[in-house]
Amino acid sequence: MPSINAISGWGMAAAAAASAVVAGNSFDTPNPPPPLPQEDIMGEPKPIDIPADVMAKLSGIAPEKVALIKEGRTGRYVEKEALFGRIRTMPTAELTAYIDAIAALHAQVEYKEGRDAKTIPLDTRSAWFNAWKAKRPLVMDPKRDAGPMDLGRYIGGRRGGFATFAGAPVAMTPEDLKAGKVDVAIVGAPLDMGSGWRNAIDGPRAMRMTGGAGGNDMYAMINPSSALEIVDYGDIAIDQNSTERSVAHVREMVREIAQTGAIPIVIGGDHSLEYPNVAAAADVHGKGNVSVVHFDSHYDVGRNGVHWITHGSPVYRVLHEGHVRPQDYIQVGLRARGPDLETFG
Amino acid sequence: MARSTLLARSAAACLALATLSAPAFAQSDPLASLSPEKKAFLSDPATLERFGLTPEKLQIALAGRPAADVDAYATALMAVVEDSKYKAGRDPAEIALNPQARGWNASTVVRPKMFDKLARDDGPFSLKRYMFQKGGIPTFADAPVAIRKEDLVAGKVEVAFVGVPLDFSSGWRDAKHAPMALRGMDGLVGADADGGVDPGLVLSIADYGDLTPDYMAPDRGLDHIRAMIAEMASVGVVPFIVGGDHTIMFPDVAAMVDIYGAGKVALVQFNAHADAELNGDHLISDNQTLTRLLEQNLLRGSDVTLVGLHGRDAGPATQKRLTDAGAKIVPTTAIQEKGWQAVTTDLIAGLKTGPENVFVSFDMSVLDPGDAPASGRPVPGGITMREAIPMIRQICAQTKVVGFDLLDAAPILDPTYVSRMSANYILHACLSGIAMRKTGATPVQTAKR
Numbered sequence: 130m131p132s133i134n135a136i137s138g139w140g141m142a143a144a145a146a147a148s149a150v151v152a153g154n155s156f157d158t159p160n161p162p163p164p165l166p167q168e169d170i171m172g173e174p175k176p177i178d179i180p181a182d183v184m185a186k187l188s189g190i191a192p193e194k195v196a197l198i199k200e201g202r203t204g205r206y207v208e209k210e211a212l213f214g215r216i217r218t219m220p221t222a223e224l225t226a227y228i229d230a231i232a233a234l235h236a237q238v239e240y241k242e243g244r245d246a247k248t249i250p251l252d253t254r255s256a257w258f259n260a261w262k263a264k265r266p267l268v269m270d271p272k273r274d275a276g277p278m279d280l281g282r283y284i285g286g287r288r289g290g291f292a293t294f295a296g297a298p299v300a301m302t303p304e305d306l307k308a309g310k311v312d313v314a315i316v317g318a319p320l321d322m323g324s325g326w327r328n329a330i331d332g333p334r335a336m337r338m339t340g341g342a343g344g345n346d347m348y349a350m351i352n353p354s355s356a357l358e359i360v361d362y363g364d365i366a367i368d369q370n371s372t373e374r375s376v377a378h379v380r381e382m383v384r385e386i387a388q389t390g391a392i393p394i395v396i397g398g399d400h401s402l403e404y405p406n407v408a409a410a411a412d413v414h415g416k417g418n419v420s421v422v423h424f425d426s427h428y429d430v431g432r433n434g435v436h437w438i439t440h441g442s443p444v445y446r447v448l449h450e451g452h453v454r455p456q457d458y459i460q461v462g463l464r465a466r467g468p469d470l471e472t473f474g
Numbered sequence: 475m476a477r478s479t480l481l482a483r484s485a486a487a488c489l490a491l492a493t494l495s496a497p498a499f500a501q502s503d504p505l506a507s508l509s510p511e512k513k514a515f516l517s518d519p520a521t522l523e524r525f526g527l528t529p530e531k532l533q534i535a536l537a538g539r540p541a542a543d544v545d546a547y548a549t550a551l552m553a554v555v556e557d558s559k560y561k562a563g564r565d566p567a568e569i570a571l572n573p574q575a576r577g578w579n580a581s582t583v584v585r586p587k588m589f590d591k592l593a594r595d596d597g598p599f600s601l602k603r604y605m606f607q608k609g610g611i612p613t614f615a616d617a618p619v620a621i622r623k624e625d626l627v628a629g630k631v632e633v634a635f636v637g638v639p640l641d642f643s644s645g646w647r648d649a650k651h652a653p654m655a656l657r658g659m660d661g662l663v664g665a666d667a668d669g670g671v672d673p674g675l676v677l678s679i680a681d682y683g684d685l686t687p688d689y690m691a692p693d694r695g696l697d698h699i700r701a702m703i704a705e706m707a708s709v710g711v712v713p714f715i716v717g718g719d720h721t722i723m724f725p726d727v728a729a730m731v732d733i734y735g736a737g738k739v740a741l742v743q744f745n746a747h748a749d750a751e752l753n754g755d756h757l758i759s760d761n762q763t764l765t766r767l768l769e770q771n772l773l774r775g776s777d778v779t780l781v782g783l784h785g786r787d788a789g790p791a792t793q794k795r796l797t798d799a800g801a802k803i804v805p806t807t808a809i810q811e812k813g814w815q816a817v818t819t820d821l822i823a824g825l826k827t828g829p830e831n832v833f834v835s836f837d838m839s840v841l842d843p844g845d846a847p848a849s850g851r852p853v854p855g856g857i858t859m860r861e862a863i864p865m866i867r868q869i870c871a872q873t874k875v876v877g878f879d880l881l882d883a884a885p886i887l888d889p890t891y892v893s894r895m896s897a898n899y900i901l902h903a904c905l906s907g908i909a910m911r912k913t914g915a916t917p918v919q920t921a922k923r
Contacts, residue, residue: 160566160569160570161570161571161572164574165572165574170574170576172576173576205577205580206585206589207589208591211591227588230586230588230589234583234586234589237579237583238577238578238579238580238583239576239577239578239579240573240574240575240578240579242573245573245578245579246571246694247570247571247572247573248568248569248570248571249568249569249571249691249693249694250567250568250693250757251560251566251567251568251569251755251756251757252754252755252756252757253560253565253567254560255560255753255754255755256555256558256559256753257558257559257753257755258558258559258560258565258755259557259558259559259560259565259755260558260753260755261755263554263557263558266547266550266551266553266554267550268543268546268547268550269525269535269547269550269551321647322689322690324689326648326651326886327641327647327648327650328646328647328648328886330646330647331646368755368756369642369644370642370691370692370693370756370759371569371691371756372690373569373570374566374569433572433574433575433576434572434575435571435572435575435578435688435690436571436572436688436690436691437570437571437572439690
């Protein structure tokens with residue numbers, strides 16, 4: 130068992146406790162992640178055949194603008210046959226202006242270096258820039274032994290009125306998990322950025338306050354709460370205004386649990402959390418040594434959006450960064466309006 | 475008998491111990507052994523407050539601890555302060571986006587008229603099939619639809635509703651669905667019984683649809699919203715913006731300043747929250763909107779009036795900072811004690827000494843949750859609809875309101891009609907006020923009834 134000093138941060142351990150206030154990005158969740166290979170970019174426009182009479186009418190138009198049509202890039206602005214119709218009937222001067230307008234619109238729509246900000250700047254002047262994930266120094270509480278904290282008052286029962294996952298005792302640090310030989314640590318990650326209705330922020334709180342996660346299983350005739358050492362590991366800090374920043378910290382925290390040998394159970398939070406959760410598992414068990422069984426109605430292999438991570442894209446990040454091999458990834462229950470034939474390939 | 479004696483004895487022993495040690499706590503200063511720097515750190519009330527401490531609580535926490543432990547305590551708290559600062563190399567200073575993304579600006583580029591599939595003349599157009607239809611395809615105030623600036627100009631539109639479904643409330647979220655939900659609710663159509671006008675008849679109103687925010691970042695996309703709202707105002711329209719969380723007040727007010735000029739716009743903010751937090755790690759979020767408007771000199775403190783402040787984030791230090799900057803604060807208690815009419819008369823008199831152009835921002839949290847449970851950041855004890863309606867009507871009737879926003883309605887929190895109808899009645903109250911100002915109508919006199 131670790132010493133009291135190690136867990137409480139008192140005395141000689143003060144320096145160590147102080148340095149752990151903000152873990153930072155020591156294990157670098159990449160920001161940005163590696164770029165996408167071309168073959169992963171779906172929904173690219175397909176080149177179109179331009180009839181000879183239409184080509185003839187385009188003879189006076191700049192080649193790069195004709196190329197936009199050939200590459201199918203004008204489909205976003207005007208349907209192919211309608212475009213051909215216009216080209217066939219428009220007077221030359223008007224046609225030039227029309228094609229110029231399409232080219233100008235296209236230039237406006239696509240990303241342009243220097244004009245479009247490719248980052249979201251943060252307020253680095255703030256004295257409390259990292260306050261959202263700064264850990265509470267253990268010295269601020271009375272000394273205690275390392276290990277799961279029982280919140281109960283009475284001999285019978287454990288909960289004592291405090292809502293915890295599965296009515297389990299509470300652990301705050303990896304030392305608590307190690308000292309208690311914890312098998313399962315349930316942790317909340319209330320990230321609230323789902324693209325449908327939002328309120329996943331209440332997921333961890335609501336599940337702590339609702340029964341059902343503890344007790345005997347009538348089919349298996351086993352009571353996990355008795356057979357396993359289970360703890361409530363509290364909630365992981367979230368930046369409710371950035372999925373990107375949140376997942377980097379979630380990965381650190383889930384890894385911290387898994388490194389002790391405990392199995393992390395993460396209560397979200399929206400589905401973007403799958404990425405840091407699986408990446409953390411791979412950090413501990415090795416890339417390619419983790420397989421995933423993913424129950425969802427959604428495919429969540431979205432990619433090449435403006436944001437590198439959303440609740441629609443965790444699966445792509447997990448596979449693309451090599452945490453899990455595609456053959457080790459199983460999806461169950463897909464049925465939402467998701468991928469089309471091209472995506473399923 | 476023996477057992478109870480034993481218990482009594484041990485209890486007495488405990489008591490004796492407590493009595494012995496108590497004076498020792500009181501007499502020694504646990505900070506005495508600290509270095510001057512650490513002692514100063516733990517003696518600063520502002521620092522202690524940030525950690526949820528007072529000098530008294532600190533004394534209790536440190537009482538009886540050896541000097542090394544007290545030193546460790548100070549060291550750990552100083553580390554929190556130090557590590558909370560940005561550090562290059564450790565902390566990313568920005569959030570990276572994907573410049574490879576195709577159609578980067580597609581959702582914010584307005585389709586030019588020449589790319590409409592079918593031609594139509596400029597101007598707001600109705601979605602009603604029948605002359606006297608109710609219901610059908612929902613629009614704000616049952617108004618005709620305008621898509622582009624040219625439609626607003628051709629229809630000489632005076633008031634245009636526009637939704638901005640940004641969903642980043644720091645409380646409960648669902649402001650994304652507010653524009654849709656309010657379009658689908660009654661209460662925005664018809665005569666104002668107390669105002670004596672039917673704003674839908676008197677004013678040219680349009681529903682300008684929704685503007686596109688970035689659902690994954692409040693910080694990104696505000697420039698587009700600002701530009702679109704400024705464009706509305708540039709053609710003489712009074713924008714009625716339906717958020718969206720309170721972040722939206724930033725582009726709303728900034729757009730007014732873009733059109734009317736810095737120092738030429740006053741803000742009346744109905745809000746339980748000050749939204750004037752400092753030291754955010756993002757450059758914008760709902761709870762620092764006012765801070766950013768003041769910091770960027772888009773507003774002067776003296777041109778800000780806060781009505782209905784009563785949230786937990788409106789502590790004395792925040793209120794002092796705002797009033798020191800010149801802001802006027804009308805707390806909920808003042809409305810209760812003096813009555814809405816006296817408060818509103820004062821408020822309007824104050825506005826008459828400032829810039830002519832007035833922007834009214836109405837956060838749903840200012841209302842009592844009984845009247846509007848669907849507020850992202852509700853605070854009990856808010857103003858009632860019976861107070862809010864006449865206050866809004868009078869401000870919109872007696873000052874030159876150049877824009878109005880209604881923010882942080884979160885319809886999912888209220889399965890009844892109440893919040894949505896309250897929100898629409900607030901919007902209607904200001905519409906009525908604007909119509910009264912236009913026609914010179916005066917409120918229906920109670921005595922004549």
